[in-house]
Amino acid sequence: MSRQTRTLHEGYAANRDFIAMMLPLYLMAFFYYGPRVLALALIAVITARISDRVAAALRRHRYDSTENSSVVIALAIVLMMPATVRFRVVIAAVLIAVLVAKAAFGGWQSYPFNPVAVGFCAATVSWPDEMMHYPAPLNWMLQSSASFDGLWKMWTFDGAALVEGPSATLQAGGLPKIDMWSMLLGNYAGPLGATCTVVIIACAIFLVVKKRMSLVAPLCFLATVALLVFIFPRYSEISFQTLPYDIPQRLQTVAYELLGGAMLFAAVFLIPEPGTLPKNTLSRVIYGVLLGVAALLFRYFGTYELGFCFGMLIVNAVSGYFDRAIAQRPARRKGVIQP
């Protein structure tokens, strides 16, 4: 079939835009963590494509190369991982996301659980230490040298100090010693592509302008998180007795919680995922609020840094019901003749 007459998959354009918006994040990650980031992305994309072919063969469907949602899934999973993660962890996460969370439920938009969250959670519970310790940004430049040993160290991060993300400090009741500029530019130890707030916001603006994402659910999610963190901050020196004098510290805690731990990344790249996002506006509001509550509960009482993925899986289990419940509402109104 010639290229002109080939029918593109219905989700091709939207997924292409999401992929395009991940490229700036990969560029920033390359700047902070070196060429290993690109190798991780390449391995993830190849695994996703092979998984798609295997799934198509198993289901006896024709393989559609323009169905590129698996590439989005693979790239998003890598962006939430540390730069030091082993290749086999990436392969396992992408295999589970594409084969188990996506293909087993029927493929494109048929899945009840966000495949990125499933893949990431599988990797986190399997290799928690590896997934929750991050190298310092720009460390690769310090380690690299012209020698083979230097290049090898740059590639493997051998000998690099690994630290926990800002969420661990908040969990211990303290405030991370990271200035706000670094938080905005992503210049702190964290997931390789989910820390650069400025780029993520720019990507969100592009996606909104192109009408690839609706802001309802992400804004409700972020607003719920901000409100709950403001009322119940994890900073140990703040309590209800210190109100209203502690409002600046409370706002600072809100900023750390929102900008750290990939909350903003989730709001832009995970929540608008069309397969799991409810269709109705009111359903989206409820979805966003519940996601915010679940994400924060996992963060406050869980052990994993990126707890929103676990919260997302729980909310996804009931999110399909929201549309049905909301769609039935007008039929129950007085005066409406029910079929």
Add this chain to the structure above:
Amino acid sequence: MKDDRVRYFAENMDRLSRRDRVFLNNPVIMQGLGLAPIVIPANSVMSAAVLAMGVLLLLTPTRIIATLIGQHVGFKMRAVVYALTAGVVFIAVAYIMESLFGTQLLSVGIYLPLLVMEPLIVKRFENPQKERIVTSFKKGILTTIGFCLVLFIMAALREVLALGTLGGIEIFRGPLLPMASMPAGGFILLGVVAAIWRAAVNAFKKNVSLGVKKLP
């Protein structure tokens, strides 16, 4: 496949599909019975051996004794008869298991006593038809074999993936997928095994029906 066997399978496929508890109508794969012990505690061959022994000692005796008592008790009391019989039989089973496995029983935890209320063992009470002793013995043994087969397959897979060992013997260094030892991994793996198993059953049935068409 030989012509005689093809003819036999083709003529008896419906009956076999209902009665064969090992492959065609495996209680775990086809009916979803006994999932809890398989996806949670059976994460090594040793744990699987403990659970298999528990089911072996519990299932068939419970079924036979419940059948015997059930012949003298009204239909409404069948659920109570099966549950109480399983509970009483488990007292003896617990002592035998303790003498056989000792502290290794801890590896299956609460899931050994929970076998008493496992649908695999007590689900028969839902069937209103009375059962003969010989039939209950045969079906008890076949169900046990079918369950244990899936149990050992799953336990071996989970041990290899999660620990890199099989029966404690190292196969390769480092775990491939540590999540396999967790309940979530158990569910995912069981799904994969069930899909492959069902595909094999469908392929077998298709093979038989194709073979019948080619018969002279």
